[in-house]
Amino acid sequence: MPTLTERVAAGDRRALAQLISRIEREDPLAQEILAELHPFTGRATVVGVTGAPGTGKSTLVNALARIFRCGLAGEPPRTVGILALDPSSPFSGGALLGDRIRMRDLALDEGVFIRSMASRGCLGGLSRWTLPAARALDAAGFEMILIETVGVGQDEVDIARQADTVVVVETPGLGDDIQALKAGVLEIADILAVNKADLPGADSAAGSLRSMVDRSGRNVDGWQPPIVQTVATTGRGVEELAAAVLRHRDHLRQSGEGERRDRERVKRDLEERLRARLFDRWQTSGGKELAEVAEKVARREVSPEQAVQMLLKEDTASQTG
Amino acid sequence: MPTLTERVAAGDRRALAQLISRIEREDPLAQEILAELHPFTGRATVVGVTGAPGTGKSTLVNALARIFRCGLAGEPPRTVGILALDPSSPFSGGALLGDRIRMRDLALDEGVFIRSMASRGCLGGLSRWTLPAARALDAAGFEMILIETVGVGQDEVDIARQADTVVVVETPGLGDDIQALKAGVLEIADILAVNKADLPGADSAAGSLRSMVDRSGRNVDGWQPPIVQTVATTGRGVEELAAAVLRHRDHLRQSGEGERRDRERVKRDLEERLRARLFDRWQTSGGKELAEVAEKVARREVSPEQAVQMLLKEDTASQTG
Numbered sequence: 001m002p003t004l005t006e007r008v009a010a011g012d013r014r015a016l017a018q019l020i021s022r023i024e025r026e027d028p029l030a031q032e033i034l035a036e037l038h039p040f041t042g043r044a045t046v047v048g049v050t051g052a053p054g055t056g057k058s059t060l061v062n063a064l065a066r067i068f069r070c071g072l073a074g075e076p077p078r079t080v081g082i083l084a085l086d087p088s089s090p091f092s093g094g095a096l097l098g099d100r101i102r103m104r105d106l107a108l109d110e111g112v113f114i115r116s117m118a119s120r121g122c123l124g125g126l127s128r129w130t131l132p133a134a135r136a137l138d139a140a141g142f143e144m145i146l147i148e149t150v151g152v153g154q155d156e157v158d159i160a161r162q163a164d165t166v167v168v169v170e171t172p173g174l175g176d177d178i179q180a181l182k183a184g185v186l187e188i189a190d191i192l193a194v195n196k197a198d199l200p201g202a203d204s205a206a207g208s209l210r211s212m213v214d215r216s217g218r219n220v221d222g223w224q225p226p227i228v229q230t231v232a233t234t235g236r237g238v239e240e241l242a243a244a245v246l247r248h249r250d251h252l253r254q255s256g257e258g259e260r261r262d263r264e265r266v267k268r269d270l271e272e273r274l275r276a277r278l279f280d281r282w283q284t285s286g287g288k289e290l291a292e293v294a295e296k297v298a299r300r301e302v303s304p305e306q307a308v309q310m311l312l313k314e315d316t317a318s319q320t321g
Numbered sequence: 322m323p324t325l326t327e328r329v330a331a332g333d334r335r336a337l338a339q340l341i342s343r344i345e346r347e348d349p350l351a352q353e354i355l356a357e358l359h360p361f362t363g364r365a366t367v368v369g370v371t372g373a374p375g376t377g378k379s380t381l382v383n384a385l386a387r388i389f390r391c392g393l394a395g396e397p398p399r400t401v402g403i404l405a406l407d408p409s410s411p412f413s414g415g416a417l418l419g420d421r422i423r424m425r426d427l428a429l430d431e432g433v434f435i436r437s438m439a440s441r442g443c444l445g446g447l448s449r450w451t452l453p454a455a456r457a458l459d460a461a462g463f464e465m466i467l468i469e470t471v472g473v474g475q476d477e478v479d480i481a482r483q484a485d486t487v488v489v490v491e492t493p494g495l496g497d498d499i500q501a502l503k504a505g506v507l508e509i510a511d512i513l514a515v516n517k518a519d520l521p522g523a524d525s526a527a528g529s530l531r532s533m534v535d536r537s538g539r540n541v542d543g544w545q546p547p548i549v550q551t552v553a554t555t556g557r558g559v560e561e562l563a564a565a566v567l568r569h570r571d572h573l574r575q576s577g578e579g580e581r582r583d584r585e586r587v588k589r590d591l592e593e594r595l596r597a598r599l600f601d602r603w604q605t606s607g608g609k610e611l612a613e614v615a616e617k618v619a620r621r622e623v624s625p626e627q628a629v630q631m632l633l634k635e636d637t638a639s640q641t642g
Binding site for chain 1: 352353355356357359360362363373374580583584587588590591592594595596597598599600602603611612614615616618619621623624625626627628629632633
């Protein structure tokens with residue numbers, strides 16, 4: 001009987017779903033399987049699609065997925081994995097009926113794998129699970145991986161940074177409240193979509209984004225983030241957006257920027273793992289004192305800074321002694 | 322001449338502003354000063370005010386601050402510190418003129434200290450700086466510390482968890498997009514404010530929040546989160562909200578829940594510091610191999626899991642040898 005690793009590598013959907021569930025449960029076996037799957041990864045294009053609630057980014061992800069499935073002009077059809085991290089996303093069940101109907105066809109397509117990673121109703125863990133889940137999809141042979149995030153908090157920015165290509169979704173006439181949030185998110189945009197472009201003000205929204213992007217000097221690595229007007233519900237502009245994603249992928253390959261990003265991602269991931277492992281190891285050896293010292297800090301007898309010094313000195317002592 | 326530590330402890334505003342700037346720059350001196358200030362902390366009530374953009378939470382924070390300054394019926398006036406983490410907050414400069422005028426009076430009050438921690442336009446670091454800044458305000462003698470966050474990402478939830486009291490701000494008639502986000506944020510709410518309660522649908526919004534809160538079983542620790550209707554722009558309901566905050570503070574003291582939260586906060590903070598310090602220490606001793614091993618992972622020669630094992634074994638070897 002083939003192992004779970006073999007089944008995932010062969011593209012078995014049920015095995016893939018099981019693996020992602022294990023990842024979410026933080027089952028140690030998931031780590032082992034991912035390690036075994038590592039040689040099969042690195043082939044997918046990971047696209048982060050991020051935007052505030054109400055920008056229609058789920059519908060846009062849905063429309064993009066269809067176009068990649070059908071194949072753009074001159075391009076082969078591609079398999080698509082979708083990871084939805086926004087708890088309000090229709091992919092996560094927080095949907096209007098119309099959206100759910102639109103997404104049903106996609107869900108029945110064997111070349112599409114959709115997973116909501118927000119179904120627990122808990123806000124933690126998203127960034128911890130998303131990358132391993134994307135790795136699993138990659139190993140299972142999905143060629144385009146679309147990660148949908150709500151795009152406001154640091155967590156979302158982190159996830160977006162892990163993608164090869166980041167699409168930031170805006171809409172015409174968003175209020176001043178959102179306006180100020182844009183600056184931070186624009187920094188990570190490789191492509192901008194002005195969705196709901198049939199609403200009044202689309203051209204002026206695109207124009208003001210254009211000047212914000214130009215001012216931010218984001219074109220230093222030879223890529224000028226394009227701004228594409230879309231109407232996800234009718235499909236208008238979505239082919240153009242898909243083409244921009246593929247153009248960006250080619251740019252990443254040709255400029256060496258893709259390799260640079262991959263190196264950086266790997267390094268950040270290793271650092272994260274090292275931090276966790278080092279702390280676990282410390283807890284096993286010298287972690288007994290933690291509660292006791294924490295009590296002293298709470299009583300304001302020692303400061304947190306002193307407490308760390310105390311705890312780490314004890315740790316060192318116990319290792320050398 | 323008094324040191325910076327002494328000046329902050331004496332409530333010197335310029336010294337406090339300097340210290341917070343050092344915290345944001347991650348100046349090592351800030352750590353030392355905070356350690357020295359530790360005995361002066363633990364007196365303030367820290368209130369996290371969180372809500373989506375457009376809920377008017379900045380105006381509400383402003384109105385709450387005024388009421389604490391003036392003194393509620395039967396209560397003394399209190400000094401107030403405000404930390405604004407929402408880059409779209411009027412406190413952060415992303416303001417409408419009306420808001421800025423409303424906040425000007427507050428900014429001129431010696432018993433109020435306002436600091437925007439989002440002015441760098443960068444989304445990272447908020448949670449890393451906010452707590453130390455709140456500690457600095459606490460040590461400088463500010464009695465009520467209001468932390469305003471945008472309340473969507475994990476970062477914001479983390480910050481809110483650090484507060485003694487979490488106020489979640491909603492408005493009538495928020496769309497379905499926001500609705501699904503509520504569940505996660507409601508879990509951390511000690512008090513709910515339905516702001517803009519002069520809009521249609523306020524009673525029904527309050528009613529549906531009531532039933533969501535009741536269903537979530539949040540009253541297990543003997544505190545039933547109250548739902549207060551407010552109109553921050555006119556001040557309607559804001560006294561009631563301030564009274565709820567003080568009632569919750571009393572509840573925390575009497576039930577022992579406040580002490581429990583403080584212990585948990587201290588422990589989480591220590592763990593965070595230990596993680597960072599352990600990694601720094603490892604980098605100094607065995608961190609040279611990191612880039613090399615990362616390269617192997619990127620070339621898919623070893624998996625991240627194997628890489629960590631390799632790096633930590635080398636580290637162990639270099640310590641024992």
